[in-house]
Amino acid sequence: MAVVVVVVVGGSSGVGGGNCSGGGMMLIVVVGVEIKPLIRPTRQIMKIGVKNYDWHELFPKVKSNAGAIAAIWAPIILIRTLGMLRSRFQSLPSAFNICLVPTPSRNDKDKKRKRFFKQWFQKVSKNEKKNIFKFVVVWNQIINSFREEDLISNREMDLMKIPLSSEIFSGVVRWPVFLLANKFSTALSIARDFVGKDENLSRKIRKDNNMYCAVKECYDLLKYILEMLVVGDLERRIISDIIDEVEESIRNSSLLENFKMSELPALHDKCIELVELLVAGNEDHHGKVVKVLQDIIEIVTNDMMLNGSRILNLLHSQQEIEGEETEFFSQIEPQLFASKHSIHFPLPDSGPLNEQIKRFLLLLTIKDTAMDMPSNLEARRRVSFFATSLFMDIPSAPKVRNMLSFSVLTPHLSEEVTFSTKELHLSQEEVSIRFYMQKIFPDEWKNFLERMGSEINEEDLRNWASFRGQTLSRTVRGMMYYRKALKLQAFLDMAEDEEILQGHESIENRNDTLSAQLDALADMKFTYVVSCQMFGSQKSSGDPQAQDILELMIRFPSLRVAYVEEKEEIVADKPLKVYSSILVKAVNGFDQEIYRIKLPGPPNIGEGKPENQNHAIIFTRGEALQAIDMNPR
DSSP states (O other), rough: OOOOOEEHHHHBSTTTTBBBHHHHHHHIIIIIIIIHHHHHHHHHHSSSSSSOOOOOTTTTOOOOOOOHHHHHHHHHHHHSHHHHHHGGGGGGGHHHHHSSOOOOOOHHHHHHHHHHHHTTOOOOOHHHTTTTHHHHHHHHHHHHHHHHHTTHHHHHHHHHOOOOGGGGGTTOOOOOGGGGGHHHHHHHHHHOOOEEEEEEHHHHTSHHHHHHHHHHHHHHHHHHHHHHOOOHHHHHHHHHOOOHHHHHHHHTTOOHHHHHHHHHHHHHHHHHHHHHHHHHHHGGHHHHHHHHHHHHHHHIIIBBBTTHHHHHHHHHHHHTTSSSSHHHHHGGGGTTTTSOOOOOSSSSHHHHHHHHHHHHHHHHHHHGGGGOOOOHHHHHHHHHHHHHHSSOOOOOOGGGSSSEEEEEEEEESSOOOOHHHEEEEEEEEEEEHHHHHHSSSSSHHHHHHHHTOOOOOOHHHHHHHHHTOHHHHHHHHHTTHHHHHHHHHHHHHHHHHHHHHHHHHHHHOOOOOHHHHHHHHHHHHHHEEEEEEEEEHHHHHHHHHHHHHHHHHHTTTTEEEEEEEEEEETTTTTEEEEEEEEEEEEEEEEEEEEEEESSSOOOOOOOHHHHHHTTTGOOOSSSSEEOOSSSSS
16 A cells, blocks of 8 residues: 655645744754754764874864864855855765765665765765766756756856766866866966975965866866867977977976976966957957967967977977078968968867867956856855755665655645736836836846847746746746656666767757656656646636646646536536536647546535645645645745
């Protein structure tokens, strides 16, 4: 026999004077899930005395394990700010693997959880790097959803997403740019003014892992872009010899001896100028690209390399040119990159290549302002909640096919479904809904205009405003994230590496076997029923809300609407009112009846909201049922 769990979530019910405090319920969840599991280990740690403390120079009088206690409480207390999120971001994939990546057996699950809590504040281990791509897929989907809701701008989306490429399966991760903000510029300043040995400079940069990642990625991206851009034989040999000289100096710890670091800012400026031209991709700027490339070669060989003649001598021997080195360079330099066949500009219009070029430009130019990403308070709240939830003492997730199935039920009487055009522009006390929303959510309005461009129709405007009011469309969109999350989790369970690289969105848009399996599995595990009590009468009377409800079903094909139909039948030559509970879905732009259950009489014999839910419960399925108000707090 199936076990049914009913969860009721809501704000002020408005029926019978009942009230359920959302704040009180949240406090219970926080205390029970986050705080209570840490109380017992905290008491045990406090009882353990300290005899020999390794950091006695810093804490000469310490006699307790205060540091250990701070460590186990820090994820609960501190991942509430963007600063802490940035500092602990590289530990999120490990926590994600513990919570949301299924394990083959119970023993493996227990071992993985114990190992994680032992290494709570360490970075991603080598064994876990191979599974980090699952975290990357989920993180990018979260950022995409922020953009779809206009919580962030296009620029913020570029700063927060993690590039997904084949190298990630080997554990090479390119962290989001907002983590690396200003790190490359800082490393440049350190190297420019540094006096000492290469080992000390390397140690200083590697001490900040984000700084080291920024430097390494910028170097790799520069090599990759030059490889794609430069196609002439002579030019490729020059660049190859320079790269070999740099890497040999790094291996021999002689970079500071062989190169003048004081010229790095000039090289940095020229690289920015080059990448900006590549991003623009204007064919008329071919001459500008040539000039910048010539300037880069001159800065490196003449100003930075103490033994730049070595590169010229190699070319001299290869080209069998007689004469002085200066004469050689004067003959070669003006001709470098000048030929139409020496560079491939504009670069191929490739999505992945364009993304890497834009990312390189961000790494070179981004300043401290990116450290405040995302700027929207709601986006910050969601990111902080997501990060903190990964450190809760919760069971590890099974595969989607093994999860409990559940339903969500929302009662609806006559509340707003979607703001109408008339309501948007109607002035109430000289302020329209549209004007009010623009002033309350100025950043989201700006992001909406950026997303829509010049093609803003009335329907898009209605949806944007409705998603920010107490409307049924807002609730439905929020609850349908359940299904979206299940599909994403199932995708990670079932997809091969190549399909993951293609992206979750591309699989959703394809009409193939995997896409059909994901839809079927999500529908098996999740059902959403909105009990629209007045839908039948609204349809018969031509109420615009009936059309709005139908459009919700069209936008979310798995949404189901239940309502009570009242009609008159002739029984024994006498008129008799017959009541039926009906479930419908959208098919080809119309509502189609799925089930019809005849009721013994009028369903509303008590309070309105409970009866509205009761008649629709029969259409729900699964082991759990969540009944949630239309406008929960």
